[in-house]
Amino acid sequence: MGDLEKVLGNRKAGVGEVRLSEKGELIIPPLSAEDVPAEAAALRDELSELLPLTPIASLLVELDRRTGFLDCLTHAGGKQSRTPELKRNLLAVLIANATNLGLVRMAEACGISYDILAWTQEWYIREETLAAANAAIVNYHHRLPMTQVFGGGTLSSSDGQRFPVQGKSITARVMKKYFAGQGLSTYTHVSDQHSTFGTKVIVVTRREAQYVLDEMMGNKTDLPITEHTTDTHGVTLVNFALFDLVGMQLSPRIQDLGKITLYRMDLQRDVGRLWPVAGPLLTQKIMELIEENWDDLLRLAASIKFGHATASLIVGKLSASSRQNTLAVALKEYGALRRTVYVARYLADETYRRKIARQLNKGESLHSLRRDLHYAHQGKIRERFLAGQTEQAWCLTVLTNSVVTWTSEYYGLAIAQMRAEGRAVDDELLAHISPAHSENVNYHGGGRSARRGAAGNSRRASGRSVMPRWSCQLRPRRKTARKSEIDRLVDLEMQVPSRRIWRPFFAGCGESAVLWVPEGTGEEAAGKAAAHSVGHVCTPLEKFEEQAAVGDALSPTRQEGCRGGLSRLVAVGPPDT
Structure with a gap:
């Protein structure tokens, strides 16, 4: 409160700083964008x-x-x-x-x-x-020298990511804000080193605050987590209290922070005399239930810390309890007291606010990566x-x-x-x-890697495919399938008619790919096809050579399979790669 008193007492506070209005209302401007060096x-x-x-x-x-x-x-x-x-x-x-x-x-x-x-x-x-x-991967990542630049592993964050669901599911719910149909949420915990150490599937309509402490107590990695941040959905008074009781710090980013109620332990006149500017913000006095139920609060925290009860169960039950439950009221009052201490620090320290925002952004970047990896079937959980x-x-x-x-x-x-x-x-x-x-x-398979090598990618040490031998054998595309945009682009450049005799074109990526192109196609056009086409047929190169030896490589069946567009034969790399 002393630091907040100094900040609010600054008469020369700028437009972008925390200040009081003429009516005594708290004004919290949003943080400016962090300067990232070019x-x-x-x-x-x-x-x-x-x-x-x-x-x-x-x-x-x-x-x-x-x-x-x-x-x-x-x-x-x-x-x-x-x-x-x-x-x-x-x-x-x-x-x-x-x-x-x-x-x-x-x-x-x-x-x-x-x-x-x-x-x-x-x-x-x-x-x-x-x-x-x-946990084995996270522990190895934690020991890397480069990882220490990202953070010390003491700060973490959690957030939910929504996925649509295809078909019926006992965990799927309708939420028009995020899905056209039904969906679910995966609640993940992320460290300040960009590693994910906790994952839980939850019902999308259920509040995330129940599950914030679960993975913190069940953390099996070497990450020394002591502080956790989340957004408004993961905040309750019960969470503020339990985090402090188990020896951790909850540092959320709360929406409309200026409208929440702040609590005091002493009389209003005593607080106003001690902090003339910040004291009037403490509008509510807590009751004396904390001291009376302190032993029960410690037993409750011990039950969570040593695994006798899950935090999600306790948070859910106590958050929904009425005021007739003395333990629940005492826990919420202690949480209100801890939230007041947090708000004073959050408003007084801009560096602290930026640290919280930076950690939450790390979680969002990992959500984007998860979305990229989870690409098949339009990302729908089946x-x-x-x-x-x-x-x-x-x-x-x-x-x-x-x-x-x-x-x-x-x-x-x-x-x-x-x-x-x-x-x-x-x-x-x-x-x-x-x-x-x-x-x-x-993460799409061997075809794109081979095409990138054929296009002369400078990052590849050699043109040889590095996919293991077992990652082959894609089904041929059906004649009735619609052409992709890439196929239509290649057809336009090469002026491919609907019926032609096809010949094999070795795309320049070593012994890793054979591209089927129309007879008479120039080398330049075939090279463009090798760089852009989508693989439809994938067989080992030795099988292609056997077919060619018996005169079956350009059989009518093969020609018929290639009529819908370009077709590739990809031979994957040796087992030692």
Whole structure:
């Protein structure tokens, strides 16, 4: 209150500063946009150019060698011998769930039978095993030197992300503000190092404040979280009280902060004499229930901290309790007192306000990355039951943290190389760079990676595809399917008629791709097709060579399959990649 008294007592306060109006009302202007140096944006673009372009499967294989997170996915029946193909199957299931592709589409895309993928998911993919795998990735990310530039791991935030639901589900609800139909929400907890350490599927119409403390108490990572921030939806008086009782600080961003009631413990005249300017804002006096019920409040906090009761259950029950419940009233009064202390600090310290806003923005950037990864089927959740939805949400969290960890590690390697060459790179610039993006990750399959290599991408060390051998075998596109915009563009440039004899064109990406183009097509036009076309047929190169040897490569069946547009044959990289 002393710092707030100094701020409000400043007669020369500007338009953008916290001040009192002539009527004594509190005026809280919004924060101005944070100045991001132009050098930080240029450095981020330069780092992205230095990083390689990698398929999501190769990224996960590389990360598993460093963290061993796939070993956390154990068999539900106990210790079992792990076959050499098990990790391959686990990666396929993780990618299928995280990208929303589904096991059926993944079986068609990777050559692994649906039965094997379904068995793997049934016995190895569970909430507890996925949480353990995610903790292994977060702990490794926390130990990276580059990660310390983003933050110390002591601050976190939480927010809900809405996803539409396809079909009927017991957790889906109608909310016209976000969905045309029904949807659900995934509530995630994010650290100041851009890592996600908690995920929970909740009903979209239920208030998020019930679940804020759950993942804080269930944090199984090495992150030393001591302070947590959220938006208005995650704030209640009960949360303010419980956070303080368990030894943590709740620092939310509250909407219409100037309209909330502030509390005092002493008489109004005593408070006004101590703080002449800020004292009149404390309009309500708390009762004496806190001291009378202090032992019960400590027992309640201990029950939450040691896992005897979940925080969501206690917060939900006590927030809805009437004033006849003495313990609930005492807890809310203590929460009101802690909220008053928080508001005084929030209004007096602009740096504190900016720290909260910066952390919430980190959560939003991770939401954007999750949305990019969860692209198939228009991002609609198709699981009907809560268990399956929770497993899919955790698979998406594992992939999101994998991308963030891989990007952070390679950022660190690139920065180390720059500094070794004598270039000065300030840590203050690096603090403005976020690893929560997928510009250097191909999560759509081998086709786009091969096309990028064919186009002469400078980031690739070689033209060879880096997808593992099992990620092949896409179904041919049906004749009745509508052409994509890219197909129509390529057809227009090449002036492709509806019926032609097709010939194979090796697209210049080593032994990784064969592109089918009309007979008589020039090399330049075929090169453009290799850079822009969408792969429709994907078979190993050796199979293509066998077909060519028996004269079947340009059979009428093959020509008929290519009539709808361009078709590619992609041979994937060797197993050691």
